[in-house]
Amino acid sequence: MRYRSLAFIPLMAGFTLVPVFHAQPPEPPKQKELSWDVLLKRYNDLNAATATDHCSGDQIDGLASLFRNIENQVVDEYANIDIGEMNVSAEWHRQIIREKPIVTGTQANTVVDRIMRRLVPKMQNPVYRHQYWVVRSDEINAFAIMGGRLYVHTGILNFVNSEDELAFVLGHELGHNEKRHCVRSVQKMVFLESALGEYGALAANMANVIGAPFGQMDEYEADEYGLRLMRAAGYDPNRALDFFRKLKTRESYDTFEKLTRSHPYSAQRENCLLKIINEG
Numbered sequence: 001m002r003y004r005s006l007a008f009i010p011l012m013a014g015f016t017l018v019p020v021f022h023a024q025p026p027e028p029p030k031q032k033e034l035s036w037d038v039l040l041k042r043y044n045d046l047n048a049a050t051a052t053d054h055c056s057g058d059q060i061d062g063l064a065s066l067f068r069n070i071e072n073q074v075v076d077e078y079a080n081i082d083i084g085e086m087n088v089s090a091e092w093h094r095q096i097i098r099e100k101p102i103v104t105g106t107q108a109n110t111v112v113d114r115i116m117r118r119l120v121p122k123m124q125n126p127v128y129r130h131q132y133w134v135v136r137s138d139e140i141n142a143f144a145i146m147g148g149r150l151y152v153h154t155g156i157l158n159f160v161n162s163e164d165e166l167a168f169v170l171g172h173e174l175g176h177n178e179k180r181h182c183v184r185s186v187q188k189m190v191f192l193e194s195a196l197g198e199y200g201a202l203a204a205n206m207a208n209v210i211g212a213p214f215g216q217m218d219e220y221e222a223d224e225y226g227l228r229l230m231r232a233a234g235y236d237p238n239r240a241l242d243f244f245r246k247l248k249t250r251e252s253y254d255t256f257e258k259l260t261r262s263h264p265y266s267a268q269r270e271n272c273l274l275k276i277i278n279e280g
């Protein structure tokens with residue numbers, strides 16, 4: 001598959017402390033001159049902003065983080081690539097419903113519907129018209145793809161002990177969509193490939209993007225979004241902590257969005273949420 005080699009490149013989509021909502025469709029590509037001065041300035045700005053951020057400053061450091069942040073900045077600044085988001089999303093959706101058993105009319109659908117009907121109206125200036133599906137699978141998982149589509153495995157409904165917990169998970173996935181993490185992952189893939197001198201049309205490389213970790217910053221950002229959204233919708237944010245307390249007892253690399261080494265551990269995510277809850 002064309003992009004397979006890129007699947008191993010850390011795809012840290014979307015590190016923006018001040019979220020930028022792009023109008024649809026995405027703006028055409030803009031070309032700017034690359035310079036180290038510009039990159040270093042961006043990095044210093046990023047560090048200054050990070051110091052006041054909830055969770056990122058003290059937990060994510062080191063060279064890997066530096067390079068990922070610069071990579072994000074480069075993609076954001078220099079490669080706002082039009083990937084045909086809505087068309088790609090529709091194609092991926094066709095693949096998903098071909099390959100995964102979608103369930104309708106079950107208790108799980110009722111619960112997910114009920115939660116989404118409370119969450120979505122509380123979203124401020126949503127970018128997307130959100131759509132969602134329930135997938136029959138024992139895997140504790142939920143995932144979002146670009147274009148405002150998200151999918152919930154029945155396994156996660158069995159894992160949670162309350163609708164509040166599930167509201168957090170759904171809010172988290174809505175956050176990935178609204179913050180356009182998936183779009184930026186694909187933009188980065190295309191940008192990196194073109195930077196390597198090999199151009200190609202964006203094929204339906206869903207497996208690589210969904211299989212790739214969003215990265216720690218994106219997870220924290222989606223966690224915060226989910227927590228604030230569930231709270232706005234009247235759910236108990238403390239139940240989001242329950243979710244991570246349970247998850248960390250079975251921390252492994254195959255739960256919750258295919259946890260990987262670049263995925264923050266549940267204990268860290270729980271601490272971050274606790275800070276946000278305490279801040280009110």
Ligand SMILES: [Zn+2]
Binds near residue numbers: 176218219222257
């Ligand atoms: Zn996530």
